[in-house]
Amino acid sequence: MSEVYAARRERLRERCGSGGAALVSRPANVRYLAGAAPDGAVLLVGRTEDVLLCPRPPGEETGPGRPDEGLATRVLDTPGGDAAVAGAGQAVAQAAEFLAVEEHHLTVTRHRALASVAPRLRLTDLARGVEQLRLVKDEEEISCLRIAAEIADQALGELLESILVGRTERHLALELERRLVDHGADGPAFPTSVATGPHSGRGGHRPTDRRVEEGDFLSVCLGASYRGYRSEIGRTFVIGTSPADWQIELYDVVFAAQRAGREALVPGTAYRDVDRAARHVLDAAGYTEGLAPRTGHGVGLEIDEDPQLAPAAMGKLDACVPVTVEPGVHLPGRGGVRIDDTLVVRCEADGGPELLTITTKELLAL
């Protein structure tokens, strides 16, 4: 694996040009380039040498994964010390004409510390350069996502076999998270959402002590993290023998919107057109109020990455970009439906979009 990380750093080095060095501080970016991101670690990509700066002894309080063995690691004595990072930054970057930093992540305090320790070093903005490198995934990354999706499918499948009526949202969410780990996840990809009755269909609902009741819609959204890669799946079920008419009607609309979004996942399609494809179905059925500001988003080392599938998003889909498609409708006081898959954009010759989360999207009555 060491070569993979070295190759990624090389791509960043090319981006910086011959005179520059880069200081990468955003944890997912550090992990992408170094193989691991111990708490508070920053990565210096120098002109010739790369160094991972860790504020504490490695092995203690580190995140999952191990730093690339081919990478020099320097331990800083002062935990989280801005000055220490700045000093080490100066040492590595001294041969460089400028140091590109992640202004969207670096704090003003740390930026000042860098400027004062190395006053002759010009600080520039790396902007979202590493995020852009992360957009298109290699097959190794996609296979981690595939496993992360499989784990989430398994956890969800087991939940569906258990008795649900009378259990609280909070307990169902905990049980799902335990099952994720049982099936090999590092942990949940994000806080598991379980929403019953009037809560159903709300994006990002935090589980409460409300219990599942007969006749409820039940929306579940969960994901696994596997070797750092994060999947997402969301399904809505109905509790009891048969769904009410309004439930069937609402489900069909959201299902059609989600399918339209999935079918729009073709390389070259504008992000906003994917959003429009799904949103149009909801609009046409009269659900225009309170829709989420986006239909989906990229996933990878973070659960919410570029691209954004939203009306104002700029850019076009590439092959090998994993995204979620997750339209939903929530009717205040009644509940709603949300259907969410993780897919990888593939060209038609490769069979079209690859669905990673394969749990059925029929409206199941549990």
Place this chain on the structure above:
Amino acid sequence: MSEVYAARRERLRERCGSGGAALVSRPANVRYLAGAAPDGAVLLVGRTEDVLLCPRPPGEETGPGRPDEGLATRVLDTPGGDAAVAGAGQAVAQAAEFLAVEEHHLTVTRHRALASVAPRLRLTDLARGVEQLRLVKDEEEISCLRIAAEIADQALGELLESILVGRTERHLALELERRLVDHGADGPAFPTSVATGPHSGRGGHRPTDRRVEEGDFLSVCLGASYRGYRSEIGRTFVIGTSPADWQIELYDVVFAAQRAGREALVPGTAYRDVDRAARHVLDAAGYTEGLAPRTGHGVGLEIDEDPQLAPAAMGKLDACVPVTVEPGVHLPGRGGVRIDDTLVVRCEADGGPELLTITTKELLAL
């Protein structure tokens, strides 16, 4: 409760002086002053008006707790939009001469956006002003911490009654986290650490698939979050009928160090002297290598707050400051001992330090 948050904002306003407004972005600080911190929300404390700026509709993807009802809440259309925050900041702060921002939390990008949208507004550094207000807790906060500690004691107590040999660190950690929630926690205060055999005694050890074996030391560190307030408890046990001599000896030393640290928790004592009291016991017994850089830290809305109980820390303890005391020794390849309590500093007339985590510190053989 609304008055409590308003009073806290008033104290911050006094700190800013008559010409200033403050933009609070660090989530725990927002929560302290506003009662809740929806994802990405920032709080503007103006000269006369305070506004909570939320990037998404409130009620969706918000953290636990509700914003103070007496507080104006403005929803920003662009999720996480730096420009939108800057614009709103300008509107509220326009009557002010300067706007104090949290440079240790604010990103360079957002700082630039503020400066460009409101070029005539002088930006200053609020520094850790809100963190300083948070240092001494009121009795309401301490009672939340007391409940958070009680929940952690209960979860730990139940674990001790179960069979441990053969179970993995990862599963024991998950079970503890489930029990925390069963007993009313919002969730774990931090990732639960379970360390067996050679892993035992390491601070912040991430659970692995190693199974508990006869003769192991087992170190457990967990905490509950209750209404946002976070407790911490750490204990070390021995697995099997009777501990080995080296285990008893090591345990006695760490126990004595931890007691010395606890007994040093008197208002007016320098932070570094608490650290020294505990560290001296370990030093004197010959354990000088690989000790943690600190003996304890403050707890509250974050699990790791001011003060730091460390050799170079500046400042003195006040009454009503909750801290951990958590010395440990780890012998590479063999394991070690860590004992960790959450206590509140109280003056002698009030009975001395109040121990919140009351699980026994005898060396139990399980």
